[in-house]
Amino acid sequence: MKTKRGKLSKSQRRKRPSERELIELFTRLISKNKHRPPGLVLGVGDDTAVVSGDAKRDLILTTDIQVEDIHFKRSWFSGPELGWRLAAVNLSDVAAMGGRPLYALLSLAIPPRLSPAYVKGIEKGVAAHLGRYGAAIVGGNISKTEKNLICDIMLIGSSSKNRAWRRNCRPGRDAIVVVGTLGSARAGLRLLKSRSRHAGYASLVRAFKKPQPLLEVAELLSDNPAIHGAIDVSDGFSTDVIHICERSGAGCEVNAPELPIARSLQRFCKERREDTIEWALEGGEDYALILSVAEEKAEKIAGRLQATLKKPARVVGKFTKRKGRYELLTADRRRTSFSAKGWDHFAA
Amino acid sequence: MKTKRGKLSKSQRRKRPSERELIELFTRLISKNKHRPPGLVLGVGDDTAVVSGDAKRDLILTTDIQVEDIHFKRSWFSGPELGWRLAAVNLSDVAAMGGRPLYALLSLAIPPRLSPAYVKGIEKGVAAHLGRYGAAIVGGNISKTEKNLICDIMLIGSSSKNRAWRRNCRPGRDAIVVVGTLGSARAGLRLLKSRSRHAGYASLVRAFKKPQPLLEVAELLSDNPAIHGAIDVSDGFSTDVIHICERSGAGCEVNAPELPIARSLQRFCKERREDTIEWALEGGEDYALILSVAEEKAEKIAGRLQATLKKPARVVGKFTKRKGRYELLTADRRRTSFSAKGWDHFAA
Incomplete structure (x- = not known):
């Protein structure tokens, strides 16, 4: 979730907002959430959400959905290459919090023309990249879709208690x-x-x-x-x-x-x-x-x-x-x- | 992840496996994962994955991806109705582990014709249903897609330490x-x-x-x-x-x-x-x-x-x-x- 909050712009009121505007709308909606669950340290608006883990650590939660023909062309990637990149995008969010990746859930929606071998490749690429840092896929979900391949990873990591890096600075210092x-x-x-x-x-x-x-x-x-x-x-x-x-x-x-x-x-x-x-x-x-x-x-x-x-x-x-x-x-x-x-x- | 493991069937070797076969393939792939991350209690194959939380509780992790025209027709649902149902499917996985829901990440891929009001409705429905049980959306991601609306929720809950219900029974008793x-x-x-x-x-x-x-x-x-x-x-x-x-x-x-x-x-x-x-x-x-x-x-x-x-x-x-x-x-x-x-x- 990478955007600031703001008012609904003209193009958001039109029927086809840009992706950036959709993200802004979405961020604003989620942050208005009436319910604040127990243990929430940091909600929408940073690289990851942060929730209380145990006495020593917090947990950091991130997700990134990547859509064929919006974020990538499939012709550019082998299955393992795509999987590697999907993992990278989420791993980077954990890096930006000063964290360590632990567990991932991988969701895929697969168009009819896609071979099981390609699907297998994606999973292998994700697992290999996560494994490099000691993390692994622990669950997930797969479905069919009609057209674009959709890949969504949700990654859970940890950071030292109250030490997750936020999007902060000390002005002038x-x-x-x-x-x-x-x-x-x-x-x-x-x-x-x-x-x-x-x-x-x-x-x-x-x-x-x-x-x-x-x-x-x-x-x-x-x-x-x-x-x-x-x-x-x-x-x-x-x-x-x-x-x-x-x-x-x-x-x-x-x-x-x-x-x-x-x-x-x-x-x-x-x-x-x-x-x-x-x-x-x-x-x-x-x-x-x-x-x-x-x-x-x-x-x-x-x-x-x-x-x-x-x-x-x-x-x-x-x-x-x-x-x-x-x-x-x-x-x-x-x-x-x-x-x-x-x-x-x-x-x- | 709702299926048993088995060998690759004939139709999996063909180009267009059924959704069930894809899930089986996927489950098998993930469970073959070479890396076992620290704190993993229960991986792929139950209603949710289970990982170690703190001294008193474990964390349970689930995800479900729902695709327009595969799992639902949009004409059947208002935005809030769809959101409510998306939450229900994931909440039910937490119920099946004897758990309590805490935090959700919501990922959406939005086709061009979909109005921001509908998107807003989905988020409201998810948040309202989660809120009923003290849980909330703490993050997420939104993207465009070309055709089908894709909704993916990752839900994190907790269960008493070593007490998460598995898909077990005592035969004869x-x-x-x-x-x-x-x-x-x-x-x-x-x-x-x-x-x-x-x-x-x-x-x-x-x-x-x-x-x-x-x-x-x-x-x-x-x-x-x-x-x-x-x-x-x-x-x-x-x-x-x-x-x-x-x-x-x-x-x-x-x-x-x-x-x-x-x-x-x-x-x-x-x-x-x-x-x-x-x-x-x-x-x-x-x-x-x-x-x-x-x-x-x-x-x-x-x-x-x-x-x-x-x-x-x-x-x-x-x-x-x-x-x-x-x-x-x-x-x-x-x-x-x-x-x-x-x-x-x-x-x-």
Whole structure:
């Protein structure tokens, strides 16, 4: 559940709201829920819900529904590849809470033309990816459908008691650390959609097809008091960093040259005369992590992450007290502003 | 996950397996899972999975995916009615474990023609039904789809530590108690599908549209040592009672005249020259409960349930040591056998 609350927009009142608007509507509805069940720590509005577990841990609950021809084309994925990606999207939500994945339920709705071998492949891919982190499918459900393949994973994980990372920051006192690269998955999706030859861009296609949930970050830092919040980059850096700002009444200042951009994306943008920074800001589905880190510890923590994970981990800016002001400092020292652009699937 | 394991059948090797076969395939795949996560008490194969919670309780996890035009026609349901039913199907799984519902995640995939008001209605119906038992939606996910509306609920509940009811019985020592009526929902579905006038049969249509999960049974009996197992009747009494028998190497003997059949179903069958007992045996989706109860306590417990719930609760037979023999004693004292017929959705 990745969106802020707000009023019903004009297009929501029309008959065909966008996916983003549907999510907003849905989030608002659920959060209005009259009943507050016992043990609920954190409801709708963060990467996962949080409920009380035992004396030492909380449980974190997340779900993600992926629809053929909306989120993916089946022709792009073998069964195991699709399963791997489905797991990744949910595992990333657990990573963004500083958590550890435990149990998954897998629901599938299968169109008539789909072979049992493909179904088997999906399940294998999900199980293999979960297994990498000690988690497993413990239940699920399967049904037929008429047209699109529908895959829904519900993942339960745990976090240390009262230590789940929220979409928070301390305005004026936290740096913004990004782990992973930005924009590559969107470029990979563009390549897949254009059916152009991917020669030289295999890494971009892979960024979309096989994103890496950053659970090692959670493992390394889950009890580190310098971390004051986190979110995974599913909607795009600009949208997701603003989610953190909004939750804490903050603004932010981002140094464009620090944004972690893969060389292949730089080449991709150059060839196509696209703005690399724009791609990094608005990408989406990279499942990089944005962390709010105590300013004085940020460089050290980023360095430690980079050394341990062999992945980019950079201080890209800071959270400011200028609520609602989202500023970008460019390489030539200009100061511009950015907003939440995010993306609607397949509109990218 | 409601099916036994077995070998891949011929039709599973063909391209278009039935829903039942898909479920079998899927169950087998998941149960082969190499990774056993920490705290897993009971995996695939019962009404819910069970995992360790805290010192006093276990957590139970279930999911059910319902697909438009496979499990329901949208024209039959208002949004809140559909939401109510979605919750019922999952709540019933919790009831069958002797559990208490706590938290739900709701995933929807929405076709283009569906209005936000209908979506809102679904969420309200789910929330209202969960709220009746102190549970609530704490998260979820929404997406677009091209054709069918897809609704998936994951429900988390709790049961007393090591006391979750499984699909067990003690062969030769337990009676079979049924709470609720059998066959009505299937008749209601038939009426809805035939679009015939439902005059005089509102209760049958209601049995399909608005099933009552029997959580009061769980509440009254969850810690009663006379209860040795349970299952909810989703596939049909014959199929579901056999699930219990198979799990414990038992047979069963069922007294046909004791099967709880609503008067309206008797009238429905008489008018259509259908066999009432067959409808009760093979019905499905009634969400009645089958309990394995210590023989000497069964009549008393059934009487207490009936008095408290104002619903039929009857000793309908017993679990025997004759493994794999499923016998029916008819009103005229004939002894016949029955098998698992179950149903494929919309083949009923």
